[in-house]
Amino acid sequence: MSRRRPFLLRGRFWVGMLPWTWLLLFFLLPFVLIVNVSLSTPDLAIPPYIAPLHQAEDGSGVELVPDLSSFQRLGDEIAALGEDGAEPLYLRAYGNSLLLATLTTVCCLLIGYPFAYHIARARESIRNVLLMMVMLPFWTSFLLRVYAWMGLLDSSEVGLINQLLIGLGIIDTPLPLLYNTGAVLTGMIYSYLPFMVLPLYANLVKLDQRLLEAASDLGARPLTTFLSVTLPLSRNGIIAGAMMVFIPAVGEFVIPDLLGGGDVQMIGRNIWDDFGPNQDWPMAATVAVVMVLLLIAPIIVFNRSSRSEAGEQP
Amino acid sequence: MVAQQQDSGAAYLRIEGVSKRFGDNRVVRDVSLTIARKEIFALLGSSGCGKSTLLRMLAGLETPSAGRIVLDGEDLATVQPHHRPTNMMFQSYALFPHLTVEDNVAFGLRQERPKLARDAIAARVGKMLDLVQMQRYARRKPHELSGGQQQRVALARSLAKEPKLLLLDEPLAALDKKIRQETQLELVHLIERVGVTCIMVTHDQEEAMTMADRIGVMSDGVLLQVGTPGEIYEHPNCRFTAEFIGETNMFHGRLGPQGVACADFPAPIAVSPLADHADGSEVSVSVRPERVLLSREAPGALEGGLNSAAGEVVDIAYLGSYSVYHVRLSGGRTVTASVPSARWGDAAPPTWGDAVWVSWKAPAGVVLSR
Numbered sequence: 026m027s028r029r030r031p032f033l034l035r036g037r038f039w040v041g042m043l044p045w046t047w048l049l050l051f052f053l054l055p056f057v058l059i060v061n062v063s064l065s066t067p068d069l070a071i072p073p074y075i076a077p078l079h080q081a082e083d084g085s086g087v088e089l090v091p092d093l094s095s096f097q098r099l100g101d102e103i104a105a106l107g108e109d110g111a112e113p114l115y116l117r118a119y120g121n122s123l124l125l126a127t128l129t130t131v132c133c134l135l136i137g138y139p140f141a142y143h144i145a146r147a148r149e150s151i152r153n154v155l156l157m158m159v160m161l162p163f164w165t166s167f168l169l170r171v172y173a174w175m176g177l178l179d180s181s182e183v184g185l186i187n188q189l190l191i192g193l194g195i196i197d198t199p200l201p202l203l204y205n206t207g208a209v210l211t212g213m214i215y216s217y218l219p220f221m222v223l224p225l226y227a228n229l230v231k232l233d234q235r236l237l238e239a240a241s242d243l244g245a246r247p248l249t250t251f252l253s254v255t256l257p258l259s260r261n262g263i264i265a266g267a268m269m270v271f272i273p274a275v276g277e278f279v280i281p282d283l284l285g286g287g288d289v290q291m292i293g294r295n296i297w298d299d300f301g302p303n304q305d306w307p308m309a310a311t312v313a314v315v316m317v318l319l320l321i322a323p324i325i326v327f328n329r330s331s332r333s334e335a336g337e338q339p
Numbered sequence: 340m341v342a343q344q345q346d347s348g349a350a351y352l353r354i355e356g357v358s359k360r361f362g363d364n365r366v367v368r369d370v371s372l373t374i375a376r377k378e379i380f381a382l383l384g385s386s387g388c389g390k391s392t393l394l395r396m397l398a399g400l401e402t403p404s405a406g407r408i409v410l411d412g413e414d415l416a417t418v419q420p421h422h423r424p425t426n427m428m429f430q431s432y433a434l435f436p437h438l439t440v441e442d443n444v445a446f447g448l449r450q451e452r453p454k455l456a457r458d459a460i461a462a463r464v465g466k467m468l469d470l471v472q473m474q475r476y477a478r479r480k481p482h483e484l485s486g487g488q489q490q491r492v493a494l495a496r497s498l499a500k501e502p503k504l505l506l507l508d509e510p511l512a513a514l515d516k517k518i519r520q521e522t523q524l525e526l527v528h529l530i531e532r533v534g535v536t537c538i539m540v541t542h543d544q545e546e547a548m549t550m551a552d553r554i555g556v557m558s559d560g561v562l563l564q565v566g567t568p569g570e571i572y573e574h575p576n577c578r579f580t581a582e583f584i585g586e587t588n589m590f591h592g593r594l595g596p597q598g599v600a601c602a603d604f605p606a607p608i609a610v611s612p613l614a615d616h617a618d619g620s621e622v623s624v625s626v627r628p629e630r631v632l633l634s635r636e637a638p639g640a641l642e643g644g645l646n647s648a649a650g651e652v653v654d655i656a657y658l659g660s661y662s663v664y665h666v667r668l669s670g671g672r673t674v675t676a677s678v679p680s681a682r683w684g685d686a687a688p689p690t691w692g693d694a695v696w697v698s699w700k701a702p703a704g705v706v707l708s709r
């Protein structure tokens with residue numbers, strides 16, 4: 026038997042460490058910093074908070090005083106739910122964000138599945154062209170593409186869609202297309218569609234054609250074959266696509282800010298307002314931490330159900 | 340009399356001039372074939388010769404470029420695959436990985452219209468799993484089964500709907516050699532018990548000979564010969580079949596009055612006169628190794644038409660009940676002879692380097708003109 030080298034000298038060890046190091050540096054460390062801010066007290070200073078671990082005022086050394094008042098505010102909003110005149114600013118934003126993210130995910134799935142299916146079934150020679158077309162929007166800046174939507178949806182006579190509809194004589198007065206929830210949803214579906222199509226494609230392209238032939242041979246009509254073979258076997262692709270869309274969509278800031286009206290309150294916007302104009306960093310950090318905790322639940326559920334399928338994919 | 344005729348089902352399945360081309364590639368060429376009710380028929384040929392394509396045309400998974408397929412009096416051309424009274428067991432099985440064994444077997448039954456009652460389906464699935472002895476694994480998923488178990492589930496699935504025609508694509512190719520041999524006869528008995536007409540595809544001649552009532556030898560999309568295993572082995576109609584099925588000594592030469600004159604055999608090879616070969620034509624003679632006699636002395640001219648030549652033993656493969664001798668003739672050509680071990684009695688068998696004679700009777704040589 027050859028002697029094993031100490032693990033610090035083994036290349037495999039370091040390659041294996043790479044993703045962990047990445048997660049540590051760019052996820053766990055920032056998260057700990059944000060948690061730290063969320064437990065701080067707002068202050069008129071730079072940075073505008075007093076960390077829980079700070080110099081005691083009487084100079085007697087270091088003291089640890091976590092400030093839970095930001096979490097308390099969220100708790101108060103929950104407690105006040107149902108009371109007359111309750112203004113659950115943050116809860117409403119969470120609700121809106123989850124709702125919009127869910128709608129975005131469902132619409133992306135409904136639009137993206139046929140996309141991915143047809144690309145996966147296309148001849149190999151044109152498959153790459155089709156995939157390239159799905160990814161083509163990434164060649165332009167995300168911000169520019171959202172601005173382009175503003176031009177399309179503009180609610181005055183200069184909006185391209187309104188111009189077209191008026192020009193065709195379908196309507197007389199321009200439609201209020203911009204600055205509402207519909208505009209935000211449109212922008213989000215448009216922006217996130219590729220993130221649904223790509224994982225679905227990667228899954229569907231692996232689907233064994235002979236399974237479809239076997240289903241047909243056993244008497245299943247095309248629709249039955251799709252529902253009882255293709256769809257269940259693409260579950261992992263659906264889950265992966267849904268995660269890729271849902272998770273960033275919950276925290277989306279740019280699209281609601283540019284396409285949404287003042288009434289489209291989403292969590293990303295709240296965080297921005299508290300970090301920026303309101304100068305309440307602990308509150309902003311709290312909202313962000315709670316959002317991450319909220320997202321962990323669906324991630325665990327997604328992960329669990331795709332793991333149970335793991336042994337079945339040939 | 341009529342009943343008898345129907346029972347023997349002279350042509351239960353008729354394949355008439357069926358061809359298939361993919362672009363310029365002619366994969367199946369003008370295949371005609373009739374198959375009787377309850378027959379087990381094997382399509383045998385090397386990989387890529389178009390066997391699976393022919394089978395897939397029967398299942399309706401490919402459309403013939405030309406020709407007709409008639410099953411039990413019904414032209415299948417217009418019948419879509421999900422309506423055909425055929426079921427196929429796919430190469431490497433194509434079991435649904437997300438369904439349990441029983442759901443795999445029930446899949447076809449659930450597609451029946453009018454719908455079958457739930458307990459009728461359950462009863463049928465139970466019967467099928469009994470048949471292949473897989474009841475114990477009913478709740479497992481395919482990836483939790485061994486290759487042999489998967490094969491049996493696939494068989495149960497393709498038999499569940501009681502198809503008029505069972506199609507097996509390389510049914511045993513995915514199994515280990517040992518399990519494969521055990522399974523061959525088991526599979527035949529099972530198919531016979533169910534009484535289903537069956538066409539199987541294989542590249543393994545031993546498998547075809549063991550399992551099939553009749554064999555069709557295919558090469559390059561052409562059906563070269565159809566016959567029982569014995570006919571195909573003893574009376575091949577072309578060089579390809581003679582060489583593909585079993586071992587043979589092949590001599591090439593020109594047919595003359597004394598026999599076939601070959602460059603690599605000392606005398607013209609005497610053959611049983613065959614009217615359908617013209618004098619002077621280029622032919623081959625195939626002589627099976629077990630028809631070649633081996634002796635230490637020159638065989639006397641006991642009978643007319645004995646072909647013999649002297650040579651030297653260059654190789655011996657001892658296989659227990661018999662040995663395969665490779666004998667180099669003076670001209671350099673090697674002849675193989677398989678010799679029963681009992682042939683030598685108490686005497687020592689010839690060994691490497693020994694001078695021996697090989698001989699065979701004229702009828703042992705099969706004359707082939709293509």
Ligand SMILES: Nc1ncnc2c1ncn2[C@@H]1O[C@H](COP(=O)(O)OP(=O)(O)O)[C@@H](O)[C@H]1O
Pocket residue numbers: 361364366384385386387388389390391392393
């Ligand atoms: N769908 C197809 N398109 C193009 N060529 C095909 C197709 N299916 C089979 N072929 C070709 O037909 C030939 C015969 O294939 P197949 O019937 O699977 O052979 P076998 O089963 O005898 O090994 C192969 O050369 C294969 O490349």
Ligand SMILES: [Mg+2]
Pocket residue numbers: 387390391430509
């Ligand atoms: Mg094949």
